[in-house]
Amino acid sequence: MTIQRPDLLRWLASCGATAVLMLLLGLGLTHVLDLYARPRPEPVPLWEGAPAVRDVRVLLASGAERIRLRADREVPVRDGQDRPLGSFSAAEWSIVQFDPTGGLRCGDELWDAGAVTLTAQAGHWVWVSIERSGQWSVGIACPGRLTVEPDGTGQRLRVTNALDLETYTACVVAGEVWPDFHREAYRVQAIAARTFAWYQMLRRASSPYDVTSTEAAQVYQGLRFDATGRAATLATRATRGVVCTYLAGDTPAVFPTYYSAACGGVTQSANVFGEAAPLPVLGGGVPCDYCSIAPGETYRWGAVSMPLADVEQRLCAREPDLERLRPLAAVEAATRDEAGRLLRIRLTATAGQTYEMDAERFRLALGARVVRSAFCDIQMDTGVVTFANGRGFGHGVGLCQWGMEGQARTGKRAGDILRYYYPGTILRRLY
Numbered sequence: 001m002t003i004q005r006p007d008l009l010r011w012l013a014s015c016g017a018t019a020v021l022m023l024l025l026g027l028g029l030t031h032v033l034d035l036y037a038r039p040r041p042e043p044v045p046l047w048e049g050a051p052a053v054r055d056v057r058v059l060l061a062s063g064a065e066r067i068r069l070r071a072d073r074e075v076p077v078r079d080g081q082d083r084p085l086g087s088f089s090a091a092e093w094s095i096v097q098f099d100p101t102g103g104l105r106c107g108d109e110l111w112d113a114g115a116v117t118l119t120a121q122a123g124h125w126v127w128v129s130i131e132r133s134g135q136w137s138v139g140i141a142c143p144g145r146l147t148v149e150p151d152g153t154g155q156r157l158r159v160t161n162a163l164d165l166e167t168y169t170a171c172v173v174a175g176e177v178w179p180d181f182h183r184e185a186y187r188v189q190a191i192a193a194r195t196f197a198w199y200q201m202l203r204r205a206s207s208p209y210d211v212t213s214t215e216a217a218q219v220y221q222g223l224r225f226d227a228t229g230r231a232a233t234l235a236t237r238a239t240r241g242v243v244c245t246y247l248a249g250d251t252p253a254v255f256p257t258y259y260s261a262a263c264g265g266v267t268q269s270a271n272v273f274g275e276a277a278p279l280p281v282l283g284g285g286v287p288c289d290y291c292s293i294a295p296g297e298t299y300r301w302g303a304v305s306m307p308l309a310d311v312e313q314r315l316c317a318r319e320p321d322l323e324r325l326r327p328l329a330a331v332e333a334a335t336r337d338e339a340g341r342l343l344r345i346r347l348t349a350t351a352g353q354t355y356e357m358d359a360e361r362f363r364l365a366l367g368a369r370v371v372r373s374a375f376c377d378i379q380m381d382t383g384v385v386t387f388a389n390g391r392g393f394g395h396g397v398g399l400c401q402w403g404m405e406g407q408a409r410t411g412k413r414a415g416d417i418l419r420y421y422y423p424g425t426i427l428r429r430l431y
């Protein structure tokens with residue numbers, strides 16, 4: 001029997017692990033699964049104070065006035081005390097918002113509770129769309145449990161999606177990789193994404209959520225039903241439970257596996273995030289030209305000019321207390337790291353006072369896609385600021401995503417790639 005590859009992938013995605021293994025052995029494709037068999041990473045002891053593995057809680061929206069839900073199958077609805085309120089199914093979008101009675105109104109129905117949970121059956125999901133500035137976001141398919149409740153102000157809605165760590169990991173991989181990345185790069189991304197989530201789950205156990213759904217944490221866009229989603233699921237299965245750890249004394253500990261699109265030549269230390277003494281695994285300074293394969297203005301980017309008045313406006317929109325420096329007279333580099341990446345920016349007001357800020361914070365205020373990295377030069381000329389000789393895309397800390405793809409194409413394995421970008425990393429299994 002001849003099986004074409006796309007058909008094989010589709011078939012694998014719908015099969016159990018045993019059937020997949022039997023098929024792979026039959027086809028002589030055991031290399032798909034042998035990555036973590038030799039040697040199998042040791043389980044990480046769930047150290048004192050750490051919660052057992054539980055669902056990861058993803059913040060989908062906070063401060064929303066309305067959300068929309070859709071579900072093809074009946075989904076049980078329960079209140080905050082887990083008491084049944086009925087069930088929900090709707091072929092068309094139903095709008096959920098606060099009702100004057102204090103409950104939540106969903107279409108024609110009134111849920112007599114301030115907070116509700118909707119739990120999809122295994123293998124199913126609820127479609128969710130959020131209203132932002134009068135526009136509805138594209139609906140995403142959320143498996144697991146959805147919670148709609150008042151946010152911190154009590155006036156608006158907060159929506160979180162709790163789902164198992166493996167499904168979440170596959171969703172993040174699909175949202176973070178380029179579709180035609182190498183299979184091994186998918187696996188690197190799966191381990192990094194799982195580790196980042198696990199780290200946040202340990203730190204944020206008493207918070208209402210563990211991670212946000214944007215690039216500020218990791219991109220989560222629910223389930224993906226295309227080829228990228230299937231490849232992400234396979235990579236997640238092949239690395240099930242594997243996380244990056246380092247040895248803190250004799251104890252394995254997990255760390256935040258930061259990653260960004262392209263380092264531009266050398267990685268950045270995590271002290272860019274205010275960590276005074278970053279762990280050796282996040283110390284930066286790792287040379288990487290593997291990301292030079294990235295298309296467009298990713299590895300190198302052309303000069304970007306912006307009137308000083310625009311720089312001022314964008315900075316003050318993000319950080320209102322900088323109003324005191326208006327009007328600005330100059331923007332310049334204050335400090336750089338050894339590789340030449342900007343660390344601190346000095347702002348000088350026309351009135352004479354100066355202020356220094358982190359270059360990464362400065363860059364994000366101007367626009368993460370406008371000034372693509374802090375690995376650049378700043379030039380001032382007659383009221384115009386120019387960012388030139390740009391290198392890389394993103395903060396540059398930890399794993400370089402285009403670098404992992406470049407290394408995967410040379411035949412490197414996922415574990416070796418992770419140890420390259422996070423020196424000293426030991427792969428272990430959580431379960």
Ligand SMILES: [Zn+2]
Nearest residue numbers: 288291400403
């Ligand atoms: Zn790189």
